[in-house]
Amino acid sequence: MVSTALQDKPRTTGKRQRLAKPELLAPAGSLEKLKFAVHYGADAVYIGGQKYGLRSNADNFSIEEMRQGVEFAAKYGAKVFVATNIYAHQEDLAGVADYLRELEDAGISAIIAADPAIVEIAQKAAPKLEVHLSTQQSTMNWQAVQFWKEEGLPRVVLAREATMDEIREMKARVDIELEVFIHGAMCSSVSGRCVLSNHFTDRDSNRGGCCQSCRWKYNLHADETSIAEVDQNLFTMSSKDLCMIQHIPDLIDAGVDSFKIEGRMKSIHYVASVVNAYRQAIDSYMADPEGYVLRPEWVAEIGKAANRPLNTGFFYSVPGAEEHIYEAEEKPAPYDFAAVVTDYDAAEGIATVQQRSPFRPGMEVEFIGPDGRQFAQQVGEITDEDGNALSVARHPLQKIRLKTAQPVMPLDLMRKRLQ
Secondary structure, eight states, X not given: OOOGGGGOOOEEETTEEEOSSOEEEEEOSSHHHHHHHHHTTOSEEEEEBSSSOSOTTSOOBOHHHHHHHHHHXXXXXXXXXXXXXXXXXXXXXXXXXXXXXXXHHHTOOEEEEOSHHHHHHHHHHOTTSEEEEOGGGOXXXXXXXXXXHHTTOSEEEOOTTOOHHHHHHHHHHOOSEEEEEEEEOOOSSSTTOOOHHHHHHSOOGGGTOOOOGGGSOBOOBSSSSOBOOSTTOOBOOEXXXXXXXXXXXXXXXXXXXXXXXXXXXXXXXXXXXXXXXXHHHHHHHHHOTTTOOOOHHHHHHHHHHOOSOEEOTTSSSOOOGGGEEOSOOOOSOOEEEEEEEEEEETTTTXXXXXXXXXXXXXXXXXXXXXXXXXXXXEOOOEEETTOOEESOBOXXXXXXXXXXXXXXXXXXXXXXXOO
């Protein structure tokens, strides 16, 4: 099923294609995640290849998988971007030109780059690839945006630390596309400037090896010999996650061209749920700005996928101590991803689902689909593909048949309420 939001035809401005509404840009850590992100409403997805990106622990894409991803996205009118956002050492640059030509040949629309050397190589070696400046450059002022425009870049991905007022000024002064993170993990350091991982584990955070040391647990020391017992909790410097679902009008009015969701290493359930909520909010505002009302179900949907407390980052003020997580907190999300719908028999009202985590008869579940389709029910009898009754669906990827309270479609998700 094609999301109606992705059937909007782009309008042409000069030599570039601009969407008639802000682009919703989603993460895709694997080919499967790419398909769900696009199916649930993303206008574009960003992925990592097997070289030159900052998420070496994600599944990442081979060139052939990129071709498949581009082909799938094209059916929905969506684009695929590739992160090539390392800060390169000399040894990293030998194969860059050939790699970028492979991306261009695979149909990739743009790369996301931070290193000026990679930017220049791309402009010369693969001129059909757009080059978007990575958030790793920590761009926070209009003069820097102007500089990158003069270098031939059509889009700048701003630092997460940029404020709403700064964004407005950039748009007023420079005719360029601005991409802004609107949801997901924040950095305890200034974006793109962290070297904790390098010092702690000898894994270069700016070459794809970040060990996420800001998410670790630490003992607090009052001095060199004694440990301060502060509520008996281990200390962490982790920041709360960003969430702007309640501020879509401000982002659109500020002129943001692309709304970016963080999370290439997050689950299918997370990507689908978050994209689904933002898709509906953006479409609703664009359809009727004056009559726009934030719907509580969008906020609730975000909460069902969140795994950290949420805030608005730097958009309105500098985050204070209360915007960090210093001790263990309860997991906010009360749901867990249980299954993917693979088929539906309308005559019998029976869905076939592929199990992703155990579920059993009597369990409370929800089915969700694109465009906000959602309903809750209790699981009744479940069987395997051969019709054998089961007391529990316990085997990963097993095909399970169960009756649903309403019709469902392939790629709909089933999630279970945690007890």
